[in-house]
Amino acid sequence: MNTELYQEAESFIRQFYQEKGLSDVESRLNDVRAAIEDSGTYHHTYEELVYGAKVAWRNSNRCIGRLFWENLNVFDYRQLDEEEAIFQALLKHIDFATNGGRIRSTISIFRPKLNEKEVRIWNHQLVRYAGYETDDGVIGDPASVEFTKMCEALGWQGAGGSFDVLPLVIQIDDRAPKLFEIPSEKVLEVPLRHPEFDWFRDLELKWYAVPFISDMRLEIGGIEYTAAPFNGWYMGTEIGARNLADDFRYDLLPTVAKAMGLDTKRSASLWKDRALLELNQAVLHSYREDQVSIVDHHTAAEQFRLFEKKENNQNRQATGDWTWLIPPVSPAATHVFHSSYEDRMDSPNYFYQNEAYK
Numbered sequence: 001m002n003t004e005l006y007q008e009a010e011s012f013i014r015q016f017y018q019e020k021g022l023s024d025v026e027s028r029l030n031d032v033r034a035a036i037e038d039s040g041t042y043h044h045t046y047e048e049l050v051y052g053a054k055v056a057w058r059n060s061n062r063c064i065g066r067l068f069w070e071n072l073n074v075f076d077y078r079q080l081d082e083e084e085a086i087f088q089a090l091l092k093h094i095d096f097a098t099n100g101g102r103i104r105s106t107i108s109i110f111r112p113k114l115n116e117k118e119v120r121i122w123n124h125q126l127v128r129y130a131g132y133e134t135d136d137g138v139i140g141d142p143a144s145v146e147f148t149k150m151c152e153a154l155g156w157q158g159a160g161g162s163f164d165v166l167p168l169v170i171q172i173d174d175r176a177p178k179l180f181e182i183p184s185e186k187v188l189e190v191p192l193r194h195p196e197f198d199w200f201r202d203l204e205l206k207w208y209a210v211p212f213i214s215d216m217r218l219e220i221g222g223i224e225y226t227a228a229p230f231n232g233w234y235m236g237t238e239i240g241a242r243n244l245a246d247d248f249r250y251d252l253l254p255t256v257a258k259a260m261g262l263d264t265k266r267s268a269s270l271w272k273d274r275a276l277l278e279l280n281q282a283v284l285h286s287y288r289e290d291q292v293s294i295v296d297h298h299t300a301a302e303q304f305r306l307f308e309k310k311e312n313n314q315n316r317q318a319t320g321d322w323t324w325l326i327p328p329v330s331p332a333a334t335h336v337f338h339s340s341y342e343d344r345m346d347s348p349n350y351f352y353q354n355e356a357y358k
């Protein structure tokens with residue numbers, strides 16, 4: 001009898017029954033114990049799965065967006081056993097979550113790991129841009145160079161542009177991974193323009209509307225869901241202060257600063273800070289004008305403060321990883337910077353897992 005699994009299962013089931021005010025937890029625990037004795041594992045009810053996915057979000061210490069943890073749409077795809085069916089489910093997730101720009105927080109949960117057999121999505125995010133190493137530097141997203149090479153090794157042919165959407169790579173157990181192109185009409189993107197600087201659109205920048213994290217493991221009561229892609233909406237700084245700004249990503253601060261006519265020779269001119277602000281303003285302006293959900297880092301911090309209060313009202317204390325909760329732009333202008341959080345890892349939760357392309 002796998003007592004470690006039973007202990008994690010018991011702790012989760014008791015938490016679920018207690019928080020939901022359900023009765024007769026002992027009878028459910030007897031069924032779970034019997035299942036583990038009989039088959040080495042147990043099966044979550046849909047209600048347990050939904051509660052587990054939501055509480056895993058509530059426990060995600062690095063997430064500033066947790067105020068809305070109870071509004072998660074959960075798709076139960078544990079019965080799917082073929083790559084093609086999983087691909088179709090992912091397209092449905094992308095459509096449902098995108099919702100024409102009124103983004104809906106959603107998670108799709110595929111079959112959990114059992115006896116070293118597992119379903120994996122090799123992508124970091126369902127939608128992400130390719131990165132190509134050339135003699136004159138990287139074209140596209142440098143963060144995707146390694147994964148792009150893997151896709152090419154598996155037969156994918158990218159267009160060689162700066163914003164090519166990568167294919168989905170789905171692997172079941174030890175079968176060969178299968179590649180699937182996402183139809184371009186399924187991928188909502190936002191062309192970036194600035195509210196005052198007309199030259200900004202000439203940079204021909206864009207970003208995808210919805211972030212779908214597809215490489216983390218969802219752990220609920222000792223059961224490991226190794227393929228459980230989830231999405232929310234972006235906080236503007238993720239795009240404007242990191243993806244497009246980091247010098248190991250699209251490295252656009254010098255480009256924006258020069259177009260603004262700033263003196264990029266002297267750090268003291270704060271040209272990087274001025275460029276950052278305009279880049280972030282362009283992101284928020286473009287997403288809002290296209291009616292694509294996005295949140296600025298001040299509003300997100302206010303929402304997080306409300307989350308902290310709501311947790312206290314439920315006799316819980318919000319845990320957090322301060323180093324990730326503070327936004328990369330004007331962190332000290334938010335209450336988060338002046339607060340402290342215990343970085344305790346409660347379960348259920350989302351975890352990193354080994355790179356699928358081992």
Ligand code: HEM
Pocket residue numbers: 053057060062063064065066068072105106107230231232233234235238295300324350
């Ligand atoms: C609804 C809007 C949401 C917003 C605005 C939001 C915002 C963020 C931001 C800004 C980060 C830091 C990312 C980074 O710095 O790279 C983050 C991290 C995280 N979020 Fe949220 N989030 C949202 C919804 C969700 C949902 C629906 C889930 C899961 C069900 C989730 C789970 C997480 C996790 C696990 C991390 C940490 C990732 C890591 O450690 O790499 N978030 N979130």
Ligand SMILES: N/C(=N/c1cccc(CO[C@@H]2CCNC2)c1)c1cccs1
Pocket residue numbers: 211212213230231232233234235238
């Ligand atoms: N806005 C978001 N931002 C992120 C949430 C989790 C992870 C990430 C990206 O993390 C990468 C790995 C470490 N930094 C970048 C971004 C969401 C994605 C999915 C739901 S909400």
